[in-house]
Amino acid sequence: MPDSRERVFLRSNAIIEPLVDKFYAWMHIVAPAQASMNLANVQVPLLESYLHSPQVHIAASSNPDLRGGYFVNVPEARAAEVGELLDTIKRERADMLAFAAAVTEADELLRQNASGFDLTPLYPKLPAPLHGLVELAYDTSNQASMHYMEPLLYHSKAFDRGRQSVQLSLEDGVERPFILSTPRLSSPDVLDLPISFDHPGLDELMRARVEGTTLARLREALELDDAQALQLERLLAPEPSLSPDRHIDNGGRIRYFGHACLVLQSPEAAVVVDPFISADNRHGDRYTLDDLPDHIDLVLITHGHQDHIVLETLLQLRPRVGAVVVPRSSRGNLCDPSIGLYLKSMGFTVIEVDDFDEVPLPGGARVVATPFLGEHSDLDIRAKSTYLVQLAGLSAFIGADSSGIDPALYQYIRSHLGEVDKAFLGMECDGAPLTWLYQGLLTRPVTKKMSDSRKLSGSNAEQAAAIMTELGAGEAYIYAMGEESWQGHVMATTYTPDTYQIQQIEEFLTWCKGNDTFAEHLFNQREWRW
Known part of the structure; x- marks a missing residue:
């Protein structure tokens, strides 16, 4: 030894x-x-x-x-x-299993008894595991629901x-x-x-x-x-394996680390988006943990899906990160857990943002949170955000898996923040059905037909084109959709040239070519310098 x-x-x-x-x-x-x-x-x-x-x-x-x-x-x-x-x-x-059973029981209690009248008599009838941890409420269409006091749950028997x-x-x-x-x-x-x-x-x-x-x-x-x-x-x-070019001395740089992970740098600042990074540096065809800057000012998380907030990578970065920027949840919604509370429970410094909140960076750069449409199976999930990063004189739109289902949204983003130089978009446009990721949270079964109609889908070719048009972006870059070999344990996706998603990307690239917009389907690694 x-x-x-x-x-x-x-x-x-x-x-x-x-x-x-x-x-x-x-x-x-x-x-x-x-x-x-x-x-x-x-x-x-x-x-x-x-x-x-x-x-x-x-x-x-x-x-x-x-x-x-x-x-x-x-x-x-x-x-x-x-x-x-x-x-x-x-x-x-057993306490967690009892809590889950109580959620289902309470949900049925509301369905049977919340008819628009006072909800106060229902509190004593709630199952014991929920006492002190939930509030009953109607929405403006008179539909009753149960809201969880999530900060308290981290101090309960459910955690x-x-x-x-x-x-x-x-x-x-x-x-x-x-x-x-x-x-x-x-x-x-x-x-x-x-x-x-x-x-x-x-x-x-x-x-x-x-x-x-x-x-x-x-x-x-x-x-x-x-x-x-x-x-x-x-x-x-006995020796470190850090890359000698992990920092820059002038201008700006963006590196694509695979999937939806971007690293944006100036001499003064470093931002990492949705870190999901390979630890295998034997191939030379990808950036790895070796290529990250020693200090990261901000990590931006776009949403809570398992391929965008990858705890395996985040824990490796925790000692060198200033803060993690996360979208604010809707509070107390079962399908919309707080990303902030989740990360704080593990010792991360967290900044929660709403749409158009700004976070400054050293050197005069800034991050602006922007709205995120779709991709969540039509569930009421607010903890999702796209971002505009303005750094070293360049403006980059980080679109993650958001959808162009309502192009007018991007008119508002452009009018508020100006034109975009580079747009990074997700085009997993025929995603998994509702139940693939959310089955465990459903208190009432849905039919297969219903589940299949509610996909975890980003933009198709038409929607991506609409985003580019309304943003006024000069360049478009489409993330790999779990195509990189080292992501199979998280993504478990397989594509061929005939796959619908790949065909939609090709259709979008053709549209870009016809509209004088540079576009590229990313894979493994890419670097931009200016």
């Missing part, structure tokens, strides 16, 4: 998987109300289904046509471990940091199991740490990527025993 006092650095390809009850963590299984609902309505039934027929799940997991489906990809020889996990959840998460843990390993280029369905079991090549996401030892480890530290210091910070310290050594190197 090398001297534990020698300076070491976190390897470039070291990854951290945040887990909740062994499932890969994303917002809907961390935020208390949503986590309870998904545990009861998705994860427990999923594990029960696997234990009933492991062969069915294993066969489905290897079927390309079923990629991204809710199947447990665990060998049958390890079924007993899945059974132990299920038993643990039922025993130790337990003991569910949280992390797995540390090295990126080997092998696609990991799909995050929404397969629990991460222990294996010899991973270091399992039963620590919560806000544990200060994680920041000590992540700082070692840039600053270096000692094995002794990491061992103390992460509370490791001898065996764990030996495992941690695999993740460490």
Whole structure:
């Protein structure tokens, strides 16, 4: 064993998987109300289904046509471990399961009894797990609903940091199991740490990527025993692997890191949008964590879907980030958890914004939050924002997966903020149905036909063209839609030239060419300098 006092650095390809009850963590299984609902309505039934027929799940997991489906990809020889996990959840998460049952019961109580008259008599009839945590209210069309006091939920039995843990390993280029369905079991090549996401030892480890530290210091910070310290050594190197051009001395730069992740820089400021970044630097065809600036002033989050607020990447960035800018939620809406509360629970500094709020940056730059239309299956979700970033004399519109269903919106953006130089747009225009992501939160079943009609879709060719026209943007860049090879565990998408989404992108590129607008379908990496 090398001297534990020698300076070491976190390897470039070291990854951290945040887990909740062994499932890969994303917002809907961390935020208390949503986590309870998904545990009861998705994860427990999923594990029960696997234990009933492991062969069915294993066969489905290897079927390309079923990629991204809710199947447990665990060998049958390890079924007993899945059974132990299920038993643990039922025993130790009983309060969460009771909370989910209470939500469904209370929803039915409202449907049966809230007829436009005083709601006060219903409070004593609410199930006990909801007492003190909800408010009943009518909207202006006389429809009753239940609003959750979300800050209190983080101090209730519906939230337990003991569910949280992390797995540390090295990126080997092998696609990991799909995050929404397969629990991460222990294996010899991973270091399992039963620590919560806000544990200060994680920041000590992540700082070692840039600053270096000692094995002794990491061992103390992460509370490791001898065996764990030996495992941690695999993740460490004697020299840093940071890219020499990760900063700039003049002008401005934008780098595309894949999917919807952009890094915008001037000599004075750095902004990262929707960080979802590869840790595999062996290929030379992508930017990785090595290419990020040492300090990031702002991280911008556009919305709460699992491919845009990627906790695995965010935890690696936490020690070097000034603040995370997030759209404000509608407060108390089950399908619209607060991104701000979620990140604050893990120790991030958060700035919540509404439409047209501004956040200043060093060097006279600024970020302006702008409206986000669509892509959320017509659910009442307010925690979504596009952004205009004005930096080093350039104006970039960050469109994420928003839709051009009402082009007049972009007239207002242009009249308020001026013309745009570059527009970055998502064109996953035939997305997954409502129930793929929101099944666990529904208190009343929807038909398949209804679910299929309400897609998680961005702009098609016509809508993207309308955005460009109304923004007056000179250049258009279309994000890859999970096409990069290293995103399969999150995106689970497969495209061919005949896929509708790809055809719509080609149609939009043709429109741009005919309208003297430079356009490009992004993939893996790209850089712009000015």
